[in-house]
Amino acid sequence: MFGLSKTDTRFLLIVICLTLATPILLQPFPEGSGLAQFNAGYPDLMQRFAIFGIFAIGFNILFGLTGYLSFGHAAFLGVGSYSVVWMYKLLDYNVLWGLPLAIVVSGVFALLIGIVSLRRTGIYFSILTLAFAQMMFVISYSDLLGRFVGTSITNGETGLQVYTSDPQVLLGATEPNVPHLFGIVMRENFWQPNIGGWEFTFNNGYYFCAVIAILAFYLSLRIFRSPFGMMLRAIKTNQTRLNYTGLNTRPYTMAAFVISGMYAGLAGGLLAAMDPLAGAERMQWTASGEVVLMTILGGAGTLMGPVLGAGFIKYFENIFSKINDNVLHGWFAWMPDGLEDFIVTILHPFVGKGWHLTLGILFMLVVIFLPGGLVEGGSRIMHFIKRDRKAKGRDPEHHPEHIAYVAEKEEF
Amino acid sequence: MSILEVKNVNKRFGGLQALGDVNLSVQEHSVHAIIGPNGAGKSTLLNVLVGKLIPDTGSVMFDGQSVLGRKPHEINQMGISRVFQTPEIFGDLTVKENVLIPCFAKRDGAFRMHAFETVANEKAINEQAEAMLEDVNMLDKLDMPAESLSRGDKRRLEIAMCLSQQPRLLLLDEPTAGMARADTNNTIDLLKEIHEKRDITIAIIEHDMHVVFSLAQRITVLAQGTPLVEDTPDNIKGHPKVREAYLGEAH
The missing domain is CATH 3.40.50.300 (P-loop containing nucleotide triphosphate hydrolases)
Structure with missing residues (x-):
């Protein structure tokens, strides 16, 4: 089905089910219980899971398959956001105009940056992409482009947003004044049931992102199984051989770079589709680094890994950061006072604002012990459970062997 | 001549x-x-x-x-195909994929954006690759990662890759x-x-x-x-x- 093999079709169906059921799956604890703060099923966060999942899926097509580590992908994220907000300003709040434009514009930027950056490999490629992204960040932050043309393009540090004085030529009288798709308002929930203490939120925006994320995932699955994807993996393992096999590597890397740039642009566009703002900080190098972390944490070169990584990091950023000392005292109240204070003092730097510290430690552990990322961890557990059925053994199609190229490959 | x-x-x-x-x-x-x-x-x-x-x-x-x-x-x-002094193969790919790549290169030329085709559906190319591997007696190693082959097998694989481009x-x-x-x-x-x-x-x-x-x-x-x-x-x-x-x- 869908031009996929049986196993891949099953895999895709599972992913679709999980994605559509996310509002339920991420709400495992009833409201009012002590663990309710670990629920992640609220619209804003779920939208981020889907959007950054798309970002990481695209990044993985470049980094996971070809091994080219781009450190400037956030630039395309920003370009996508600006494109969508400009369409709000010029036409109207329908997200349908902006998203295709975001993909096209970020693709053009990726092509231009790729022409220069892809002349080099390894660390030099990474540095070139980083330099370009920082240039684009500074240009947007200072609205340099706007000063040239006389009208603001990125609106500098304030960020681009829609004002009532904007043309919005397509805006109808009854049209909502927030992002929508033909009247379906992104920030509204279409169903918000409370079933036996469990509260579920079914949000328009999330389902819009989820459908696009499923399409994005399907596309990447097709690329992974295509001759094109095989060539990209060949580039990662031995470019010399590929050249002496009569293949021109440059257009392959360029295509991968542009495709992943377009994915990033789409993700950026969706960020603006959920919240009609576009700021330069979206293009900063920390945002580029984040997607690298997501991909490696989840498992570079695997299909699901980057999505898991994206979900993991966003969960940490939003949930772990909310645990403060009061919450900790609440958890350890059953302990003797001295011990309770001691434990809370120890844990204090790792939670709340210190969530980066926990994430950092986790990242180190994954890179050292699970070089294939969370996906490798998952498959190891599966193997452990299925040990008696050992004959089935390895499945290189779905869980390719991974090398710890973060530290070990010569290019770095 | x-x-x-x-x-x-x-x-x-x-x-x-x-x-x-x-x-x-x-x-x-x-x-x-x-x-x-x-x-x-x-x-x-x-x-x-x-x-x-x-x-x-x-x-x-x-x-x-x-x-x-x-x-x-x-x-x-x-x-003109070249065999290197130390075998240059695609170590992370399987033995079969190593031979599929030159088969595609022969058919499609230096670049083709075949992102919506599926490797498994290319019957002729798959048969061609398997026949080539049979010629060098490596049919039993189809799904092994090429990196895990012995030095002699790597050499044979490299020669097979070159030959499959005819x-x-x-x-x-x-x-x-x-x-x-x-x-x-x-x-x-x-x-x-x-x-x-x-x-x-x-x-x-x-x-x-x-x-x-x-x-x-x-x-x-x-x-x-x-x-x-x-x-x-x-x-x-x-x-x-x-x-x-x-x-x-x-x-």
């Missing part, structure tokens, strides 16, 4: 004359060996042939077309370097078989005289960047100039 014509090729690296007035003609369907002591310019010549180096003067014609100034992948598409000229750079005797003999047998079965010309650069004399029909001896003699193996064996080049004048 000669398939490869090298005429008056010179190549300098700073003060070193790596190649001086090299003239060489490889006959179609022959096995032609290029031998010479260390530093004779064998590898430089090979790199000129595959487009990695551009000579200062001279011409290199393959089947009536100049190869100079072309990139390695373009020269490969003209019909090249007209196969260049081998010391194919048995660092191999055990048994592996060396296997490789010789494989190359002999390939040459008998296929419509192919083989040019081989080699150190090991055993390999050279069991395979080659013509031999060119290089010394200090210049061809000394070109002759049949029997005549080369006792040639005084060759002995001189290899052993030095004093002997």
Whole structure:
């Protein structure tokens, strides 16, 4: 089905089910219980899971398959956001105009940056992409482009947003004044049931992102199984051989770079589709680094890994950061006072604002012990459970062997 | 008829004359060996042939077309395949994928955006790759990662990859370097078989005289960047100039 093999079709169906059921799956604890703060099923966060999942899926097509580590992908994220907000300003709040434009514009930027950056490999490629992204960040932050043309393009540090004085030529009288798709308002929930203490939120925006994320995932699955994807993996393992096999590597890397740039642009566009703002900080190098972390944490070169990584990091950023000392005292109240204070003092730097510290430690552990990322961890557990059925053994199609190229490959 | 014509090729690296007035003609369907002591310019010549180096003067014609100034992948598409001294294979990919790639390269050319096709659905190409691997007795290793093969198997795989492009000229750079005797003999047998079965010309650069004399029909001896003699193996064996080049004048 869908031009996929049986196993891949099953895999895709599972992913679709999980994605559509996310509002339920991420709400495992009833409201009012002590663990309710670990629920992640609220619209804003779920939208981020889907959007950054798309970002990481695209990044993985470049980094996971070809091994080219781009450190400037956030630039395309920003370009996508600006494109969508400009369409709000010029036409109207329908997200349908902006998203295709975001993909096209970020693709053009990726092509231009790729022409220069892809002349080099390894660390030099990474540095070139980083330099370009920082240039684009500074240009947007200072609205340099706007000063040239006389009208603001990125609106500098304030960020681009829609004002009532904007043309919005397509805006109808009854049209909502927030992002929508033909009247379906992104920030509204279409169903918000409370079933036996469990509260579920079914949000328009999330389902819009989820459908696009499923399409994005399907596309990447097709690329992974295509001759094109095989060539990209060949580039990662031995470019010399590929050249002496009569293949021109440059257009392959360029295509991968542009495709992943377009994915990033789409993700950026969706960020603006959920919240009609576009700021330069979206293009900063920390945002580029984040997607690298997501991909490696989840498992570079695997299909699901980057999505898991994206979900993991966003969960940490939003949930772990909310645990403060009061919450900790609440958890350890059953302990003797001295011990309770001691434990809370120890844990204090790792939670709340210190969530980066926990994430950092986790990242180190994954890179050292699970070089294939969370996906490798998952498959190891599966193997452990299925040990008696050992004959089935390895499945290189779905869980390719991974090398710890973060530290070990010569290019770095 | 000669398939490869090298005429008056010179190549300098700073003060070193790596190649001086090299003239060489490889006959179609022959096995032609290029031998010479260390530093004779064998590898430089090979790199000129595959487009990695551009000579200062001279011409290199393959089947009536100049190869100079072309990139390695373009020269490969003209019909020249190269086997490296240390096997260059796609280590992370499976054995079968290693052979699928040159099959695609042969059919689709240097680049094709086949992102919406599926490898598994390409029946003809899959059959072609499997037939190729059967020829080199590696059908049982289809799904193994290429990195896990033994040195001898890696060499066989690399040769299979080159052959699946159906090249007209196969260049081998010391194919048995660092191999055990048994592996060396296997490789010789494989190359002999390939040459008998296929419509192919083989040019081989080699150190090991055993390999050279069991395979080659013509031999060119290089010394200090210049061809000394070109002759049949029997005549080369006792040639005084060759002995001189290899052993030095004093002997």
